[in-house]
Amino acid sequence: MKQRPLGRTGQVVSEIGFGCMGMSEFYGPSDQSENWTTLGAALxxxxxxxxxxxxxxxxxxEELVGRFARTVGRHRVLIATKFGIVREPGKIERRIDSSPAYVRAACEASLKRLGVDAIDLYxxxxxxxDVPIxxxxxxxxDLVRAGKxxxxxxSEVSPATLKRAHAVHPITAVQSELSLTERAPEDDMLPLCWELSVTFVAYSPLGxxxxxxxxxxxxxxxxxxxRRSLPRFVGEAAAANARLAGNLKAIAAEKGATPSQIxxxxxxxxxPHVVPIPGTRRPERARENARASxxxxxxxxxxxxxxxxPIGATMGARYTEAGFAGVNA
Structure with missing residues (x-):
């Protein structure tokens, strides 16, 4: 696996990362034993x-990722985690909290769940x-200075917000959705990240x-x-987007690869400054994604x-109206 720089930190990461979200929620039930096997296959x-x-x-x-990192050796993985989306247990509804007090409290809670001394990328x-960036x-x-x-x-910020944030402290990475079916960041965010030496971490790179x-x-x-509620997977949009995605099959066949790998x-x-983080709960898919390198x-x-x-070809919004809360802030 080839490596790519992580901002200006001097660290490098695998040019294909791993998005762990689906192992715990959102994509239906999962098997924890298979999740563990899948993480091992990716590593x-x-x-x-x-x-x-x-x-x-x-x-x-976070608990799953922390246990895995401690089991295989903390030095073997770089852990990125996030704060700011607040939900009550058992509920999907959420609020956004990026206040300084919450930043500090959320970090302490994440460190405890992960079981690590420091978070590599926060x-x-x-x-x-309503909270100034x-x-x-x-x-x-302050957390960096404290060694935590x-x-x-x-994640999901506007170029103007990135500039303001970068003036306070170097920003190492910006995470947002980027794929053949979601190309909006190409207009302004990707060029800005290149200019600032900020790594762009592409989530949902397989749409x-x-x-x-x-x-x-x-x-x-x-x-x-x-996904049953997402506009891109419902009705006429679902059919149109399936036809669009079908364009990958011929190229994949020519290259002896899978559509995902293409x-x-x-x-x-x-x-060159993008690191995609596809997620999966199956070890064979983890190996397939890694071979895209x-x-x-x-x-x-x-x-x-x-x-x-082409940009804009995908039919339907990528989130529901509620899902856009805090996006492009």
Whole structure:
């Protein structure tokens, strides 16, 4: 597995990371034994960048990632986690808290659940626009000085917010959705991250599995799978987006790869400062995603993919109205 720089920290991470969210929530029931096997398969394939958040499974995801890191050796993995989305146990409804007091309390709670002395990369998951970003990042910077956090990140922020935050303390990474079916960051955020030497961490790089070639109609999903409520997976949009994603199959066949591997290779080949973090609960899929690092796309391949998946081609919003709370703040 090749490596990519993590901002200006001097650290490097595997160029394909691992998004752990689905192991604890949102995509239907999961098997904890298989989750553990899947994490092991990813690590064996060279993936050492694990992404979690305090809200995933109401803390259960951090506990899983922490146990895994301690078992395999803390030095073998880089842990990224997040704060800011606050939910009551058993509820999906949420509020956004990026106040300095919450920053400090959330960090202590995450350190305890993870069972580590320091968090490698600590993100503000969402930003409450009523709290100045300078106050939020100032509190996060205090955690760095205290040795509890090694580097800072922001998730789903606007370019203007990134600039203001970066003026307070160097921001190492920005996380947002980026894939062949979600290309909005290419307009302004990706160029800004390149200018500031900020790593762009691409979540849902497979379009929440839309780019895997699987049947993802609402009827085919578990009744607890939150994609059943997402506009892109419902009705006319679901059918249109499935046809769009089908464009990957011919290229994948030509390259002797899977649609997922082509989608990930497009990100790696197009943007040298992007690290995608696909998630899965199956070890064979973890190994498949990791092998995308070996797929070589030519300039012609990239131009073809850009033409097949133009910006704005995906039908439907990526979240419900409630899901956009704190996005692009």
């Amino acid at each position: 064996d394939a060279g993936v050492n960048f694990l992404d979690t958040a305090d809200t995933y499974g109401h803390g259960a995801n 993100y503000a998951h969402r930003i409450n626009p 300078e106050d939020t990042v100032g509190a996060m910077a 956090v090694r580097a800072l990140g922001l 929440r599995a839309l780019l895997t070639g699987r049947n993802l109609s609402a009827e085919a999903l578990d009744e607890t799978d939150y 989608a990930l290779a497009w990100l790696l080949s197009s943007f 070996d797929v070589r796309l030519t300039r012609d391949d990239l131009e073809r993919l850009d033409g097949l998946f």
